[in-house]
Amino acid sequence: MPRPEPRSTVDWLRFLSGLPGIPGHEGPAADAIAKAFSIHADRVERDRAGNVHGWIEGSSPAPRPRAMFAAHMDRIGFLVKAIEPGGFLRLTELGGFDARTLLAKEVVIHSTPPIVGLFATKPPHLLKKGEADRVIPSEDLYLDTGRPERDVRRLVPVGTPVTLRQTPIDLLGGQLAAPAMDDRAGVAVLLRMLEILHADRPEWDVVVVATVEEEFGLYCLGAKTASESLDPQLGVAIDVTHGDMPGVRAGETYPLGDGPSICVGGNIHPLVFEGMRRSARALGIPYQVEGCPTTSATDAMDIQIAREGVPTGVIGVPCRYMHTAVETIAPSDVDRCARVLAHFVASLEPSWRAVEVLK
Numbered sequence: 001m002p003r004p005e006p007r008s009t010v011d012w013l014r015f016l017s018g019l020p021g022i023p024g025h026e027g028p029a030a031d032a033i034a035k036a037f038s039i040h041a042d043r044v045e046r047d048r049a050g051n052v053h054g055w056i057e058g059s060s061p062a063p064r065p066r067a068m069f070a071a072h073m074d075r076i077g078f079l080v081k082a083i084e085p086g087g088f089l090r091l092t093e094l095g096g097f098d099a100r101t102l103l104a105k106e107v108v109i110h111s112t113p114p115i116v117g118l119f120a121t122k123p124p125h126l127l128k129k130g131e132a133d134r135v136i137p138s139e140d141l142y143l144d145t146g147r148p149e150r151d152v153r154r155l156v157p158v159g160t161p162v163t164l165r166q167t168p169i170d171l172l173g174g175q176l177a178a179p180a181m182d183d184r185a186g187v188a189v190l191l192r193m194l195e196i197l198h199a200d201r202p203e204w205d206v207v208v209v210a211t212v213e214e215e216f217g218l219y220c221l222g223a224k225t226a227s228e229s230l231d232p233q234l235g236v237a238i239d240v241t242h243g244d245m246p247g248v249r250a251g252e253t254y255p256l257g258d259g260p261s262i263c264v265g266g267n268i269h270p271l272v273f274e275g276m277r278r279s280a281r282a283l284g285i286p287y288q289v290e291g292c293p294t295t296s297a298t299d300a301m302d303i304q305i306a307r308e309g310v311p312t313g314v315i316g317v318p319c320r321y322m323h324t325a326v327e328t329i330a331p332s333d334v335d336r337c338a339r340v341l342a343h344f345v346a347s348l349e350p351s352w353r354a355v356e357v358l359k
Contacts, residue, residue: 009331012036012191013176014168016184020110022077022094023213025161026050029073033210036191040198041208049225050212054194060203060350067345068207068232068310069193070223070299071186071239072214075179076323078138078162080109087149088142089117091162095215099138101324106165107143111156116165117143166325174330175256181327183214185317185334186238192338202346207232211299223299227306234272234311234348236341237300241290241316243328254288254318257330260337263314265292267300272313279343285336290316315341 007015015036021029030052037044037054045053052073058064076095083089089109102119109115119141143162145152168178190208197206207230211222227235242248244255254261259280264273280287295301296314304312315337320328 009188009192009334010176012188013178013181013185013329013331013334016187017168017178017180019180019184020108020161020163021074022079022161022163023074023215024094026074026212030210030212033073033187037194037208037210040194047225047229049222051222051226052210053226053230054190054208056194056197056201056206058203058205059201064203064205065233065348065350065352066205066207066230067234067236067348068209068227068230068303069190069236069238069341070209070211070226070303071190071237072183072212072220072222072299073187073210074212074215075163075182075184076215077164078107080156080158080160080162082158083149083153083156084142085149087147087152088144089152089156090142091138093138096323097138098323099141100135102138102141103136105325107162108165109143109145109156110161110163115145115147115155117145117162120144164325169326171328173257174332175328176331177321177326177328179325179327181319181329182240182322183238185240185319185329188334189238189317189338189341192335193342196338196342197346200346202348203350204345204348206345214299220299220302224302224306227303227310231307232310234345235300235303236272236276236313236315237296237298237303238315238317238337238341239298240319240322240327240329242322243318243320245320251291254290254316256318256320256328257332258288258318259286260333260340261288261290261316261318263290263292263296263316265296266294267292267296267304268313269311272311275344275347276313276315276340279347280340283339283343285340287340
């Protein structure tokens with residue numbers, strides 16, 4: 001099978017945002033991401049959990065230490081829960097949407113063939129007193145496909161995945177708004193890392209991993225299984241963090257276009273944090289320090305506790321309007337994040353051991 005052609009960062013983000021892949025149904029997205037990894041990876045593998053591994057072999061003599069960089073490929077979405085009289089569909093969430101933003105949104109129902117539908121509810125003229133003042137939970141919304149009930153029941157079985165349908169929007173200032181930037185922006189970072197490290201090899205082996213099932217919230221299945229099987233000596237989770245917007249206190253969001261956020265806190269090994277910060281300074285890349293006093297709510301939670309423990313870091317791409325159809329990022333932050341991480345892992349000697357800081 002021929003390898004796909006390289007793309008610009010914006011092109012990758014547009015491509016990745018359009019892929020399906022809700023938690024537990026990442027297969028089609030994984031197929032596309034595996035092909036994208038193959039452009040620059042020495043080899044690409046899939047594990048039994050569904051993760052996609054892209055390998056860069058280090059330049060030092062084997063056996064070499066191994067660094068793992070993880071970004072989750074699953075996106076928030078829905079499953080069809082029931083079919084009501086008239087062919088209207090009821091859904092259940094996978095991943096936690098902001099229900100305020102769903103009314104009148106288009107969706108893709110991933111049946112065979114795919115069907116377009118709309119989130120719908122009663123118009124304001126028919127609402128009872130008090131109904132207009134409350135946010136309608138997603139389980140009280142329904143999808144209207146415009147099709148007869150018999151066709152809907154034939155084409156859309158219970159359990160069919162559903163994702164938001166939104167064309168990426170180019171905003172002024174070089175920003176891009178699209179669904180699934182959480183965390184397809186992180187997958188784009190992995191693609192850029194492979195491109196850099198393929199041309200300028202580090203001494204360590206590097207495995208970039210597009211992980212599954214992060215959006216469940218309770219555990220990060222893909223990061224856990226990948227960490228256990230790969231046994232990395234260093235791990236970094238790449239995810240989005242909250243971008244700046246009106247009405248939010250300073251320290252809770254991070255400006256778009258000002259570089260990635262580098263996390264510090266209990267989920268973060270101090271030497272990994274310092275190494276990423278040192279690389280940003282060496283490259284003259286702006287960065288922002290993000291305090292994560294407890295958990296980071298990323299794949300890092302399960303990477304850190306794999307086997308006997310993995311020195312772990314977290315780096316974030318600022319993203320406005322998270323868990324909506326218009327998650328907004330600056331593609332320049334994706335490029336900067338990739339450059340920082342590639343420089344960081346390239347700066348590591350085979351003898352580097354993070355446990356020394358704990359003595």
